[in-house]
Amino acid sequence: MSKAPVAVIGMHRSGTSCLAGCLENLGLRLGDVNTAAPHNKRGNRENPRFWPIHDAVLARVGASWDNPPSEPVAWTASEIAGLRAVLADYEDLPLPWGVKDPRATVILDGWFEVVPNLRLIASIRHPLAVAGSLAARNGFAAETSLHIWSIYNRALLFWRDRRPFDVIDYDAVDYENCVRLAGARLGLDPDAPMPFRTEDLNHQGAHGVDADDRSQSWAGLWAELKATAL
Template structure:
């Protein structure tokens, strides 16, 4: 079983923090991550040192976390060196270790140049719930939330067409079983307790019809989730 590193990818507010935290319960080493935040009681499970690296790459191509690039992004040699400098912190960690920052979803070309053996696992969530979460946290109009959601999830699908990896629906009724199955395929201990997930922290529920502008994309994502 491979012990190569793992990246948790997916749109912001789409359960990536929950998935990373659950995988950490099952043995994935996350290193020095945020464990508490105003809009995420248990923390986003991200290493803040990745944020400026990703933000600089996005800014160079005229993008940002809430205006994701529509095409793959080629990294410069300096940007790859900056990423390697942060990844050096992970050398002492038990394997497999993992990372999570939604920005990586739209910047994976650089990551895979630096870590060709990087494995992926994705988290998806209904666009209505994500847009509602962005409205509550950032004050964004629903249409803007849908546009950001679509940008990230198109990137996720693009990679899913190229590389086989599990995609977990955050709101699936059998979420825990799906995470454990995926964890086993990642070489983690799927039988461990998994206390990180807390249904009471899910404040946005998906309901009603999927908006037309994102319906086809959500259908495709639903088809690959397991």
């Protein structure tokens, strides 16, 4: 079974932190990550050293995490070197090690240049729940959040068509079983205790967000995402 590195991808506020934390419970080594944050009770499970690298790649093409590029982005030699420098810290970790930063979802080209055997796993979440979470955290209008959600998830499907990987619905009733199945495929221990996810992590449902006629702009994409999920 492959023990290649793993990247957890998906739209912001879509359960990527929870998925990374659960996979860590099953044996995925995440390295030096954030374990506490104001909007993530157990931390976002991200290595902050990746943030400036990803932000610089995005900024160079006039983008940002909340204004994502809708086309693939080629990385410069200096950006690749920066990524390699951070990943040097992971060389001593037992495989499989993993990383998580939602920004990577829309700029994965550089990651595959540096880690050709990188495997992916994704978390998806109902767009209105994401919009509700971004409204609470960032004050974003629903229309803005739904637009960002669409770009990230189109990128997710772009890569899934090219490098098949498991997709986990954050609100699936059998979430734990889905994560354990995906974890086994990644070479992790599917029978290990998985205490990371608890009910108090989910603060936003798919209700209570006024999206009026905008539903037609995301309904088809959400159906496609759901069809790919375990």
